Amino acid sequence: MLNELALSVSQWALKNIGREWIDYLASNTMNVGTKRVAPFFWTYDCQAKIINVSHETHDTITIELLPNQHVAQAKAGQYIEISVTIDGQQHSRCYSLSQINRETVAVTVKRKEGGLVSNWLYQHAQRGMCLPISHPQGHFVYQGQAQVLLISAGSGITPCYALLNEMLAVEPVVDVVLMAQFKTPKDVIFAKALQGAASSCQIHTLLSRVEESAKQSVITQLEQQPELLERDIYLCGPAGFMDSIVDYLTIKQYDLTRLQVERFSFDNAVVVGEQCLSEIYFQSHNTTVKMNEADKGKTLLEIAEAHGIELEHGCRTGMCGSCKCRLVQGEVTGNQLGIAVYPCTAYPASSKVVIG
């Protein structure tokens, strides 16, 4: 009851008083008492309250969040980091925003094997709950092109759906095509909304795990796109799927500088396998690291740091792309797209690895 009242007051205040005024008032009256009475506003941290949880599919929910006054305005295609406390330990994961409204944002979370934070959110997220979040981040945002193709697989629909809604809302309306691949009809996320949007643009919902006669793939659909080379492409999905699309586009001599990609959050525990003690050469620092027993199970970024090498990085969760390197020699597991490797979420998997 009290929780519900606090939530209504928070919603009302953000809508009617505005973020700047709340920030001004809270920062000038910050003390132990105000922090205790209304910790959502009387804080220096970015937080969000859950205002709604709705089911999208049998294993996917959308969580609508009311961020407090500290959280910057989001753009479609960006993501936020959400932290939860599980068994006394804080864990954080990044989630693409699926909806952006004036006061609220939403993330769409899929329950999955080994997905520690996603599974926790799926089971425990409820109205009124307050969660630490980050500012919206990421560069997978619409850049004003007139002809766009959005390609996604599975949960990769999440940022594409936000982008689609943004593109359909601008004037003049963008010529946009969405190709979204799912396994079966029951896995189609935002099914109703996509059906509704189909009157304003081309939507192709493709199913990959159905009987042979009904199977469709993005590649087959791409074959039927006469103006493929004219469109700017936004791509989001699992690594293998993204690899196959990039390979196809390369064969078609598509200008890859017009391709924007977004990787998944690596909430799944990556199978690092029986790790050998690799020798890793970081070309950018002209330094070779010989892994020791303590390096086993660490990411390439963590190994580099443990040996005094500072690699450029941002989110450390495989989302922002700022740690992107080239795999020159050897093998890695985890976050890899073609020869692109994301050391924050990739692991050495051969005796010699060269990172460019």
Ligand code: FES
């Ligand atoms: S993708 Fe952000 S640090 Fe690696």
